[in-house]
Amino acid sequence: MIEMKELRKAYTTGKVEFEALKGIDLSIKHSEMVAVVGPSGSGKSTLMNIIGCLDVPTSGEYRLEDDPVNEMTSNQLADIRNKKIGFVFQAFNLLPYATAYENIEVPLLFARVSGKKRRERVNELLARVGLADKAGNKPTEMSGGEMQRTAIARSLANDPDLILADEPTGNLDSKSGGEIVKIFHELWSAGKTVIIITHDMNIAEQAQRIIRLKDGLVEGNGNLA
Amino acid sequence: MNLATIYNIFIRDFRKQKKRITLTLVALAWGTISIMLLLGFGEGLHQQLSINRKGMGEGIVILWAGSTSLPYKGLPKGRELAFTADDIDYLKASMPELAEVGGEYSRWGVEVRHGNSVVSEHVTGITPNYETMRNHIPEMGSRMVNELDMQQKRRVAFLGDELKNRLFGDEDAIGKQIFIRGLPFTVIGVMQHKMQMSSYSGHDLNKVSIPLTTFEAVFGHRYLNNIIYVPTDLNNMAAIERRIYEVFSAKMRFDPDDDRAISVWDTVAGSREFTNILFGIKLFLGIIGGLTLLIAGVGVANIMYVSIKERTREIGIKMAVGGRKSYILAQFLIEAFIITFVGGFGGMAVSYILTEGFQRIPIESDVLDFMGRPTISLEIGLVVIGILGIMGLVSGLFPAMKAASVSPVESLRYE
Ligand SMILES: Nc1ncnc2c1ncn2[C@@H]1O[C@H](COP(=O)(O)OP(=O)(O)O)[C@@H](O)[C@H]1O
Ligand SMILES: [Mg+2]
Secondary structure: OEEEEEEEEEEEEOOEEEEEEEEEEEEEOOOOEEEEEOOOOOOHHHHHHHHOOOOOOOEEEEEEOOEEHHHOOHHHHHHHHHHOEEEEOOOOOOOOOOOHHHHHHHHHHHOOOOHHHHHHHHHHHHHHOOOHHHOOOOHHHOOHHHHHHHHHHHHOOOOOOEEEEEOOOOOOOHHHHHHHHHHHHHHHHOOOEEEEEOOOHHHHOOOOEEEEEEOOEEEEOOEOO | OOHHHHHHHHHHHHHHOHHHHHHHHHHHHHHHHHHHHHHHHHHHHHHHHHHHHOOOOOOOEEEEEOEOOOOEOOEOOOOEOOEOHHHHHHHHHHOOOEEEEEEEEEEEEEEEEEOOEEEEEEEEEEOOOHHHHOOOOEOOOOOOOOHHHHHOOOOEEEEOHHHHHHHHOOOOOOOOEEEEOOEEEEEEEEEOOOOOOOOOOOOHHHEEEEEHHHHHHHHOOOOEOEEEEEEOOHHHHHHHHHHHHHHHHHHHHOOOOOOOOEEEEEHHHHHHHHHHHHHHHHHHHHHHHHHHHHHHHHHHHHHHHHOHHHHHHHHHHHHHOOOOHHHHHHHHHHHHHHHHHHHHHHHHHHHHHHHHHHHHOOOOOHHHHHHOOOOOOHHHHHHHHHHHHHHHHHHHHHHHHHHHHOOHHHHHHOO
């Protein structure tokens, strides 16, 4: 599903150039569950953003389902983010003025799903993450766990094959975190490809494979027994 | 690009962000209203001042006969000079460069009576061209003294509007009789109300004007109080003035260099100063208007800009979940246009209603005579809306464009 070769990403701040990814070779198959771990600043988020088509690499190759992402237009990338990838952030990134229902609806609007189908789909997703009774709540009226479940529901809106989560439990207490991890596990069981960045080894050990990053390079690529 | 999608997203967010949008709308409307009213009242004042200065007459020069201060051809100095009615025709015949020449007799404290109302007022004997030269404009359905009145020395009277009210109240005066010094006169006209800022013999609104010839017959005056003229070419005043001295020097026998022999009031010179004052007022209003516009523009831009941090994240989120750049920009553009349209034209409508309301206030007051009626100008309104709209658009759309052009990660990280 994902193929990366010699992938590099450099950030330029002022005149200083900093290379966050220094040549990543990576291959992730369909229906895998992968945990990405590594010390802070090792390039995990940078890698995840590139996988999620939220950012572009400086050099190297990235193929998503055999399509070269490097060569895509911004509209094609937008459509991929809309339909093929669900991204869950540590900071939730919900629209602050919109309710849970409306936040989940956004990707469906961009996908031009008709009004009736939209309603059905949003309600289905709300039920799935256990938020049927919070449909009308805005982010400020929800707990962290509820916000993250809303964000997960939104990431699933157009039924993507690939779910990416960048420290999804980082801002949550362990109980809510546990619920969130459970959902990802269910998604994987249902056949989705799931990639989670985490600091929590308990979470990482639930994955099939752990990818370790250090200083912008993949350190280990072992399979869990 | 799918219009339904744009519409759906737009409507949804528009309803959700009422506070910010209302604030922007109000700022834009407020800016428009304050500038429109400022310039509207300014324009009214300007127009009114222009009208008022014409109250006494436009481009006229007034001549009074004085006394000599130089000996001339054996005649001693200190001789009193005077104009007679003949001098009007003499001047007109001698100087083709004068478009109109007129003159008047004056008498103060004359008893004027209608029914039980008796007043002691100023009566003038005038030439018919006072209608245009001195703005003795008759009200609808009445007339000024004419040539026939002059020839036949008719006992007809043209009343200043205030004097008419004092004598007749609300009653119609035209065709009625009044008694001047006990002699019956027919009222042929009432002067249209005018604001008169300058005068040389009292304001016209309390005068009775009768034909020059009738005045001579009734009061037996031999000497005119003054002559007035309007030159054909207003740019040649000094040369014309010189000619006046020469022309009268021969007839009345005084040294043409004796500037005490005739005194001249050239209202055109004063009028030039007045034009400068008017221009000054316009300039002042323009500057204040410009500054107000700037403040309003900064206000609109500020609101737009303050919300940019929030909106940049909003754009980042929308792009992250699959919003195309064109959808996002279209949404911002529509929003900016609606805000500009509703706020700007709403403000213009409110200004219009306010000024119309002001004009309907049924008060007859001297203050209003000076202030005039505020006039809303569509052009100014459009310019104001245009400038405010562009400022709002630029301050709102450019950051949005930037946010939509970089990668979603960058917009999400924006602080
Ligand atoms: N936008 C950016 N500009 C400059 N440097 C960045 C930017 N984003 C990340 N970095 C740097 O790149 C390195 C990797 O960052 P990141 O991928 O966020 O690490 P992690 O998620 O593993 O903590 C860090 O040293 C970070 O400071
Ligand atoms: Mg990170």
